[in-house]
Structure formats: C-alpha cells, structure tokens
Amino acid sequence: MKLFESVRMGVTAREAAERYGIKVKRNGMACCPFHEDRHPSMKLDKRFHCFGCQADGDAIDLVGRLYGLEPVDAARKLAADFGILYEENRKQKSKRKANSAAENSQDRRTAKVEKQMKRWLRHAEDVLLRYREWLRFWEQFHCPETMEEEWHPLFCEALNKKSWIDYLLDELMLGDDTDRLDFSAAIGRR
Numbered sequence: 001m002k003l004f005e006s007v008r009m010g011v012t013a014r015e016a017a018e019r020y021g022i023k024v025k026r027n028g029m030a031c032c033p034f035h036e037d038r039h040p041s042m043k044l045d046k047r048f049h050c051f052g053c054q055a056d057g058d059a060i061d062l063v064g065r066l067y068g069l070e071p072v073d074a075a076r077k078l079a080a081d082f083g084i085l086y087e088e089n090r091k092q093k094s095k096r097k098a099n100s101a102a103e104n105s106q107d108r109r110t111a112k113v114e115k116q117m118k119r120w121l122r123h124a125e126d127v128l129l130r131y132r133e134w135l136r137f138w139e140q141f142h143c144p145e146t147m148e149e150e151w152h153p154l155f156c157e158a159l160n161k162k163s164w165i166d167y168l169l170d171e172l173m174l175g176d177d178t179d180r181l182d183f184s185a186a187i188g189r190r
Contacts, residue, residue, distance in 0.1 A: 002086060002087050002125075003072070003075050003076065003079060003086045003087070003122075004060065004071075004075055004125070004126055004129065005086075006079065006084050006085070006086035006087075007059065007060060007075045007078045007079055007082075007084055007086070008058055008059070008060070010078075010079075010082060010084040011059045011078050011082050011084070012044075012045065012046045012047075012059060013044050013045065013046060013047050013048040013057070013058055013059045013061075013062050014028060014044040014045055014046075014048075015059070015082075016059040016062050016063055016078060017030060017044050017048065017062060019081060019082070020063065020066055022044075024044050025040060028043055028044050028045055029041075029042065029043055029044075030042045030044055032050040032052055032053060032055065033066060034050065034053055034055045034065060035050070035052055035053040035055075037050075037052055041053075042055070046058070048061075048062055058133075059078055060074045060075045060078065061074075063077055063078055071126050072122060072123075072126070121172065124172060125169070125172055125173060128165055128168055128169050128172065129169065131161075131165060132162070132165045132166070132169065135157070135158040135161055135162050135165065136158070136162075138152075138154040138155060138157065138158040139155060139158035139159065139162070141154075142154050142155035142158070143155060
C-alpha cells in the first residue's frame with residue numbers, strides 16, 4: 001500500500017493524539033491544542049473535530065498541525081513512529097542503490113522533472129482524497145430531512161462532484177502513464 005493509505009488504515013486520530021501527548025478522556029474528548037481550550041472541545045476517534053476552532057481531519061492532519069509539517073512529512077512521521085510499512089519503505093533501499101548508478105548515466109534534468117512530477121502526483125492524490133472525504137461528509141451532514149426542505153449548496157456540490165472525483169482518483173492511482181497524462185489534461189481543462 002502507499003504511504004497515505006497505509007497510515008490512514010493503521011492509525012486513528014485518537015491514537016496519534018495520545019502518542020503525541022494529548023490527554024484524551026474515555027469519552028474521546030480532549031482539550032484542543034490548536035486554540036486556548038480550558039474545557040475539552042475536541043472529539044477524537046478515527047478522525048478529529050474541534051467544536052471550538054473547527055479544526056478537523058484525520059491523524060495525518062492532526063500531526064501536520066501539531067508539528068507544522070506538510071501532509072507527506074506528517075504521514076512519514078506517523079509511519080515511522082507507529083512502525084507502519086508502506087510501499088516506499090520496502091523499495092527505498094533498492095532505489096538508493098539504483099539511483100546512485102543511474103544518476104551518473106542519466107540526464108540530471110530528466111531525473112529532476114520526474115521527481116517533481118511524482119511529487120505533484122502524490123500531492124494531487126492527497127488533495128483529491130481529502131476532497132472526496134469532504135464530499136462524503138457534506139452529503140451525509142447536509143442531506144435534507146424532508147422532501148420540501150431546500151437543498152444545501154454543499155449537499156448539491158457533493159452530489160455533482162462525487163463521480164468526477166472518483167474518476168480522477170481512478171485515473172491517478174490505478175492508471176498508467178498515459179492515464180496520468182489524461183488526468184493532467186483533464187485538470188487543466190477545469
């Protein structure tokens with residue numbers, strides 16, 4: 001599995017909070033570390049949400065905010081601290097050996113562009129996964145209770161964008177290089 005997927009499946013926000021010194025009560029409530037909080041206003045479970053400052057997210061978001069890290073660095077920290085194996089860990093040693101030999105023979109500029117493209121693809125994947133989670137939340141939270149009730153704009157957005165985001169994620173995560181180029185072109189047209 002990839003880094004973000006492995007970490008999200010392996011660590012809950014509550015486990016991460018407890019690991020990094022946040023005292024969580026039995027009911028899952030804790031004082032929020034992101035604002036001055038005297039009474040517990042943050043609910044921690046698989047995800048976290050503060051009812052005071054509206055901070056929200058998963059374990060990666062929590063660690064990123066606690067330590068001022070980018071999402072990929074926060075995910076790597078969680079993977080290291082919780083002993084989570086992911087695809088990059090297993091391949092990293094063999095990649096280092098191959099890279100040292102390849103760098104001498106390979107055009108450095110091409111290697112730099114490929115590295116930037118991979119970084120961009122990982123970032124795009126993370127952004128789309130987060131957006132998909134928000135769409136799911138909006139669809140459930142803002143679902144009209146009666147037929148006469150006016151639809152909330154976020155509910156409408158969730159209904160309209162869900163299949164498009166799933167399509168983009170399929171292209172990005174499961175596709176080959178041609179599919180990724182199509183993904184890049186599709187994003188450029190939007």
